Amino acid sequence: MNWEVVIGLEIHTQLSTKSKLFSGAAVGFGAEPNTQTTLVDLGMPGALPVFNKEALRMAVMFGHAINAEIGMTSVFARKNYFYPDLPKGYQTSQMDHPIVGKGYLDVTLDDGTTSRVGITRAHLEEDAGKSLHEDFHGMTGIDLNRSSTPLLEIVSEPDIRSAKEAVAYVKMIHSIVTYLGICDGNMAEGSMRCDINLSLRPKGQKEYGTRTEIKNVNSFRFIEKAIYTEIERQSDILEDGGKIVQETRLYDPEKNETRSMRSKEDANDYRYFPCPDLLPIELTEAYVEEIRQTLPELPSQKAARFQSEYKLSEYDAHVLSSSRAMADYFETANKQVKDAKLTANWVMGELSKTLNQEQLEIAQSTVSAEAFGELLIRIKDNTINGKTAKDVFQAMWLGEGSADQIIDAKGLKQVTDTGAIESMIQTILDANQAQVEQYRAADEDKQKKMIGFFVGQVMKASQGKANPGIVNPILAKMLKG
Amino acid sequence: MFDQSISTLAAQLRNKDISSVELTRYFLDRITKLDPQLNSYITLSEDVALKQAAHADTQIQNGNASLLTGIPIAHKDLFCTAGTLTTCGSKMLNNFVPPYESTVTSRLQNAGAVMLGKTNMDEFAMGSSNENSYYGAVKNPWNLDTVPGGSSGGSAAAVAAGLAIAATGTDTGGSIRQPASFCGITGLKPTYGRVSRFGMIAYASSLDQAGPMAKSAEDCAHLMQAMAGFDDKDSTSSETPNDDYLSNLNAPLSGLKIGLPKEYFGEGLDAGVADVIMAAVKEFENLGAEVKEISLPNLNLSIPSYYVIAPSEASSNLSRFDGVRFGHRCEDPKDLLDMYMRSRAEGFGQEVQKRIMVGTYALSEGYYDAYYLKAQKIRRLIKQDFTNALQEVDVIMGPVAPTTAFGLGSKTNDPVAMYLEDIYTLSVNLAGIPAMSIPAGFANKMPVGLQIMGNYFAEAKLLNVAHQYQQNTDWHRQTPDMAKGA
Numbered sequence: 018m019n020w021e022v023v024i025g026l027e028i029h030t031q032l033s034t035k036s037k038l039f040s041g042a043a044v045g046f047g048a049e050p051n052t053q054t055t056l057v058d059l060g061m062p063g064a065l066p067v068f069n070k071e072a073l074r075m076a077v078m079f080g081h082a083i084n085a086e087i088g089m090t091s092v093f094a095r096k097n098y099f100y101p102d103l104p105k106g107y108q109t110s111q112m113d114h115p116i117v118g119k120g121y122l123d124v125t126l127d128d129g130t131t132s133r134v135g136i137t138r139a140h141l142e143e144d145a146g147k148s149l150h151e152d153f154h155g156m157t158g159i160d161l162n163r164s165s166t167p168l169l170e171i172v173s174e175p176d177i178r179s180a181k182e183a184v185a186y187v188k189m190i191h192s193i194v195t196y197l198g199i200c201d202g203n204m205a206e207g208s209m210r211c212d213i214n215l216s217l218r219p220k221g222q223k224e225y226g227t228r229t230e231i232k233n234v235n236s237f238r239f240i241e242k243a244i245y246t247e248i249e250r251q252s253d254i255l256e257d258g259g260k261i262v263q264e265t266r267l268y269d270p271e272k273n274e275t276r277s278m279r280s281k282e283d284a285n286d287y288r289y290f291p292c293p294d295l296l297p298i299e300l301t302e303a304y305v306e307e308i309r310q311t312l313p314e315l316p317s318q319k320a321a322r323f324q325s326e327y328k329l330s331e332y333d334a335h336v337l338s339s340s341r342a343m344a345d346y347f348e349t350a351n352k353q354v355k356d357a358k359l360t361a362n363w364v365m366g367e368l369s370k371t372l373n374q375e376q377l378e379i380a381q382s383t384v385s386a387e388a389f390g391e392l393l394i395r396i397k398d399n400t401i402n403g404k405t406a407k408d409v410f411q412a413m414w415l416g417e418g419s420a421d422q423i424i425d426a427k428g429l430k431q432v433t434d435t436g437a438i439e440s441m442i443q444t445i446l447d448a449n450q451a452q453v454e455q456y457r458a459a460d461e462d463k464q465k466k467m468i469g470f471f472v473g474q475v476m477k478a479s480q481g482k483a484n485p486g487i488v489n490p491i492l493a494k495m496l497k498g
Numbered sequence: 499m500f501d502q503s504i505s506t507l508a509a510q511l512r513n514k515d516i517s518s519v520e521l522t523r524y525f526l527d528r529i530t531k532l533d534p535q536l537n538s539y540i541t542l543s544e545d546v547a548l549k550q551a552a553h554a555d556t557q558i559q560n561g562n563a564s565l566l567t568g569i570p571i572a573h574k575d576l577f578c579t580a581g582t583l584t585t586c587g588s589k590m591l592n593n594f595v596p597p598y599e600s601t602v603t604s605r606l607q608n609a610g611a612v613m614l615g616k617t618n619m620d621e622f623a624m625g626s627s628n629e630n631s632y633y634g635a636v637k638n639p640w641n642l643d644t645v646p647g648g649s650s651g652g653s654a655a656a657v658a659a660g661l662a663i664a665a666t667g668t669d670t671g672g673s674i675r676q677p678a679s680f681c682g683i684t685g686l687k688p689t690y691g692r693v694s695r696f697g698m699i700a701y702a703s704s705l706d707q708a709g710p711m712a713k714s715a716e717d718c719a720h721l722m723q724a725m726a727g728f729d730d731k732d733s734t735s736s737e738t739p740n741d742d743y744l745s746n747l748n749a750p751l752s753g754l755k756i757g758l759p760k761e762y763f764g765e766g767l768d769a770g771v772a773d774v775i776m777a778a779v780k781e782f783e784n785l786g787a788e789v790k791e792i793s794l795p796n797l798n799l800s801i802p803s804y805y806v807i808a809p810s811e812a813s814s815n816l817s818r819f820d821g822v823r824f825g826h827r828c829e830d831p832k833d834l835l836d837m838y839m840r841s842r843a844e845g846f847g848q849e850v851q852k853r854i855m856v857g858t859y860a861l862s863e864g865y866y867d868a869y870y871l872k873a874q875k876i877r878r879l880i881k882q883d884f885t886n887a888l889q890e891v892d893v894i895m896g897p898v899a900p901t902t903a904f905g906l907g908s909k910t911n912d913p914v915a916m917y918l919e920d921i922y923t924l925s926v927n928l929a930g931i932p933a934m935s936i937p938a939g940f941a942n943k944m945p946v947g948l949q950i951m952g953n954y955f956a957e958a959k960l961l962n963v964a965h966q967y968q969q970n971t972d973w974h975r976q977t978p979d980m981a982k983g984a
Contacts, residue, residue: 056598060818062591063578063600063697065732095814097861099838106817159822288861290870293703293811295733 019220020252023228024177024244027212028190030169030200031144032075038143038167039066039109039295046206050149050160058146058164060104065294068093072167073298075199076116076141077308079169082193082315083136085120089300093141093292098285102146102159110142110170112289116298117169122193123317124185125335134186135174142168169199175214175225180244184237187211188339191237192316196341210235213243216261217251226251227261231268231275243268247275319344327357336365342379349386354393363393367410384413392420399484405429431484438475438488442495445474456496468492500528500660501977504717507663508565511558518558518568522551522612525570529614529661535642535980538655540575540633541583542615550612557610565720567610572662574653575616576623577603577708578697582613586699587621587631587649590825590845600697601729602666602708609724614662618652621847622816623670623701625649626919628677629910630849637906638680639978640944644903647677653711654681660981664712664721668698670705671804672898672923675935678711679898679947682937684964684974685711686718689955690930691736694729700815702808703734705927714974715936715964719743722957741958747965752786754963755891761797762896762922770941775897778938778948778967782895785966792891794883799876800925801917806860806873807928812850813857819845852913881929884951888931893963894951897922898935902944922949932957936964937973945976 037044040057056064080087094112117139125131144166149158171190177183191209194200201208216228231247234240246268251261265284266275291297314322316338323334323344338344343364351360368389372379384392392413396406401424412423424430432438446453449471456467468489475488499521502510510516526544533539547570554568573579576586578596585591599607607613620630628636628651636651638644639659646655650667654677657665667674669687678685686709693708700706710721722743729735758779763772779789821827821841828844831837846854860869887894899919909916926933931954935947948967952960968974 059823061578061596061598061824062584062586062594062699062818063576063596063598063695065696065734067731067733097814097817099817099820101820101822101834104818104823106820107814286863288814288858288863288866290810290814290861290866293734294700 018256020217020248020255021220021222022178022244022248023175023216023218023225024183025175025214026173026177026183026186027214028171028187029210029212030171030190030194031208032072032167032169032199033201034069034071034075034167036069037165038069038072038141039165042165044166045162048162050158050162053162054164058104058161060106066109066292068295068298069167072141073116074308075197076139076169077300077305078197078199078312079139079171079194080117080120081309081312082197083117083120083122083139085136085139086118087300087305088114088116088118089305090114091116091140091298093295094289095292097288100145101157102148102161102164104146104161104164108143108145109292109295111140114297115140122186122189124182124189126181126185129331132176132182134176134182137172137174139169139171142170144168180241180248183213183244184241187240188237189316192339192341196313196315198313204235204237207235211240213240213247215244215247215251217248217255226255227263229261229264229266229275231266232278234268239268239270242270242273243275246273250275313341327351327361329357329361333361333365337361340379346379346382346386346389350390350393353387353390354397356393356397359393359397360390363389367407371410371414383416384410388413388419395420395424399431399433399486400424401429401431402481402485405431405481429482432479432482433484433487435487435491438483438491439495441478441483442471442475442488442492445471445478446495449474453496457498468496471496499524500981501713501975502663503714504565504569504663504712504720507569508563508567511568512563518551518554518612519548521568522547522570522614525614525662532659532980532983533656533661536637536639536655536659536661537634538618538636538646538652538659538661539572539615540585540587540618540652543579543582543613546582547612547614550607554610554612564609564724566606566724568612569610569663570612570614571606571721572614572617572653572656572665573603574619574650574665574667576619576668576699577666578699579603579613579616582616584616584699585633586623587619587633588845588847588850589632590819592632592826594825596697598697601694601731602698602725604697605724606666606721611724617650617656617665620649620651620673621850622699622812623649623668623673623706624812624849624853626672626676626916627904627909628652629906630847632847635906638903638944639980640682641903642980644905644944645680647680647899647903649673649677650685650711651677654678654683654685657681657683657711657713658978658981660977664710664717666708666721666725667711668706668708669927670701670707670808671927672920674709674711675898675923675933675947675949676919678935679949680903680945682945682947682973682976682978683711683713684715684718684934684936684968685709686722686934686957686960687926687932688722688726688957689736689932690927691734692726692932692955692957694727694732694735696729696731700811702811703815704811705804705808707927714968715934715961716744716747716968718934719747719961719965722961726957736955738955741955743958743961746958746962749962750786751782751963751966754782754787754893756782756787756789757792757887757891757894758789759792759794759797759887759894759896761794766900766918766921767897768901768941771897771899771901771946774939774941774946775895775948779895781967781971785970790891792887792894794887794925796876796879796883797921797925800880800928801921803873803876803880803928804920804924805856805917806869807877809853809857810860810870811857813854813861816846816850816854821845877928880925884925884929884931888953892952893960896949898947898949899923902942902946926951930954932960934960934964936967937976938971939973945973
């Protein structure tokens with residue numbers, strides 16, 4: 018049968034506040050266990066939560082970025098369940114009155130098509146701690162550093178129809194939250210985690226099929242693979258006339274499979290009720306508007322501007338604006354180069370290639386945007402050619418100095434002295450009399466093919482330093498005799 | 499000396515008639531001699547007390563003393579006190595020494611008060627008789643066969659017996675006022691949000707409020723000066739500025755409008771208690787007050803509403819006592835579930851377990867609307883009743899409890915009768931308004947408290963009304979015989 022996949026995503030975004038959602042403890046990754054905690058995060062008797070207003074500001078920013086209704090009165094609720102790394106026995110979250118209401122995002126796929134994904138809500142909640150099962154001799158260790166870290170849970174409508182679309186949506190959310198500066202976007206450290214709700218239905222059917230929820234998928238690649246795997250699993254069951262069990266599943270990237278975690282019957286009754294330790298958050302129109310004014314340029318706006326201001330193609334503009342760091346890098350470099358196409362090609366080409374090889378983010382580039390711009394200027398003013406520039410860039414990457422220092426040190430400056438080039442060509446022509454004769458006897462079409470040999474000889478003789486723009490016309494003239 | 503007022507003792511301390519260390523030793527001696535009859539203290543913090551007293555003496559010497567400097571008081575054992583065992587009346591916390599100090603105890607300590615110890619209470623503040631303590635029942639100093647009331651029964655008994663000048667208490671459904679009434683002392687439950695809840699082990703967060711318990715309204719006012727006020731560590735604490743609780747104490751009462759809710763004088767009210775209350779009202783008329791009957795029509799709904807909201811919040815608040823990080827953990831748990839179940843079954847007493855189960859049930863899917871949401875609606879109605887009434891009158895008066903202190907064990911098997919004890923106090927917590935209990939006479943040879951309720955943040959008014967009454971009567975100066983025995 019022809020199945021249609023229906024996907025809704027819940028994305029947990031860790032907000033990059035300095036302190037926790039309900040305590041003054043610092044937020045950070047990788048600290049010694051239980052060193053970033055206060056009485057509140059430890060759930061000590063008598064400890065009370067105090068709401069971090071910075072998290073509120075960030076949530077409202079996000080609401081604006083997805084064209085959402087802002088909850089003018091939002092309420093924290095307790096989600097009650099027992100778990101050793103949940104110190105209070107409840108998670109403080111939001112239920113009936115989230116801070117961000119209905120919104121949407123227009124998602125552009127790689128093939129250029131755009132689809133609108135509805136966002137049901139986004140709410141603030143605290144993270145739990147971590148249970149550590151290794152190194153405790155069969156016991157379990159508890160690390161509460163992450164306890165009460167602020168999360169914004171972004172819940173989409175079941176509007177997504179493919180793995181590609183899901184990934185494009187998550188990438189867009191990633192791009193927005195990093196643009197807004199409300200999340201560091203570091204998925205490897207768990208700053209963004211995704212729950213995938215997925216069901217299949219026969220194409221054309223209106224009712225949704227039974228869904229499963231895949232918990233805590235934490236990379237774009239795993240999201241895509243988990244979805245493909247789960248689609249296959251579900252369609253196999255349905256094709257065999259079986260029924261999908263509503264349950265929570267876990268994606269195992271090593272085996273590339275999803276596994277059952279718990280069924281609906283085992284699901285907790287969370288006994289949500291408004292948290293009596295926290296007052297409802299009441300917002301004023303003025304506050305909401307003030308935050309709207311602080312919104313930075315968002316990815317889609319930036320892409321549009323790159324097309325109109327720099328005359329970049331839609332594709333280039335989209336790629337460059339997908340991360341704020343890359344867009345900033347491009348613009349900073351281009352401020353000096355003043356050749357957007359050249360800068361764009363090099364950012365998306367050599368720089369991105371090297372970053373990918375080294376598995377680094379652009380923020381970790383060893384070559385700054387300014388230094389990168391200086392290199393590109395040397396291409397633009399013909400000091401070096403593109404091929405040499407790649408070598409210079411690699412040297413810069415290894416910290417050998419600025420573009421000019423490396424060009425000087427290695428003597429890579431292009432030869433632009435016409436006299437020197439003429440004598441170099443003469444030497445080559447003299448040494449290759451036979452080829453010169455053949456060239457002169459050939460017709461124009463053949464000559465165009467044959468000239469490459471001489472250009473190559475010149476480049477070889479000049480160790481790549483001869484400027485092709487100058488070599489070519491002189492060579493053509495001298496070959497004519 | 500044990501029955502002196504704070505201002506008298508403060509003057510004696512300043513005049514060097516006595517030192518705080520001497521005063522503190524005097525009370526520690528009294529406790530050692532008399533408390534075995536009462537069981538009003540769970541922990542006696544002798545070392546802390548003497549250290550604080552010595553510090554107080556230095557402060558007095560240096561002229562840096564406040565009125566509370568060097569005054570020995572006691573704290574209900576649900577205020578976390580750094581370095582001193584804090585049990586909340588429960589086996590669950592019988593090994594719990596907090597590394598932090600509650601705002602209430604910290605403010606009183608900063609004002610110079612000396613902590614004698616931690617007083618007994620119903621476990622997790624759940625109870626009206628102080629019989630639900632893991633550390634044993636407390637006896638009423640007026641009659642050792644009766645209860646002192648609860649849940650702040652230890653604080654009430656200690657103050658009544660002269661085992662502390664004053665004490666802190668907390669009131670979720672009457673836990674300051676009812677024991678104050680039963681033990682013949684003065685207690686104030688402030689407006690919700692007036693006193694910080696930080697470091698106070700929660701029973702029902704939206705109802706819990708700490709307040710002073712002392713011999714007189716004036717002494718309560720002294721404690722309030724230190725205890726009350728905004729605390730940025732408690733999000734529900736009010737930013738409304740504090741009143742000066744002392745400056746208004748002597749304002750005359752002529753023209754004061756008193757409302758008597760007819761629902762407070764109906765069926766179930768002991769005739770002797772009713773007589774005492776009406777005599778007290780008469781006294782206020784003599785002082786120039788006008789009395790009128792009013793109605794609080796939803797009073798009868800306060801018990802069901804309270805017994806849904808309070809257990810619901812408690813069921814969640816008490817989830818942190820899971821044996822993982824602090825408190826009681828069962829021996830040799832075989833797995834996680836076993837650890838949870840046995841630690842909690844062993845650590846919590848019966849009443850606590852009952853309320854956790856009631857609350858868990860009320861919040862469960864499918865029952866939430868019928869119980870919790872309905873109870874919240876009733877709560878709004880009750881609040882409205884008070885708001886309406888307090889537009890017509892300045893204060894509302896009535897009994898604190900339908901009876902005087904009842905016999906130990908007499909109601910333990912009748913939970914409904916026990917819950918009915920709170921009929922006149924619960925609605926005040928549901929509304930969040932302040933209320934006091936002041937000694938107004940005796941019935942059945944036991945003290946009877948008059949309840950005075952006022953508008954939000956009208957603590958200074960209540961203290962003024964109570965103080966004027968106490969200037970003209972001596973019910974608050976009565977001392978039980980057992981207190982004179984040492």
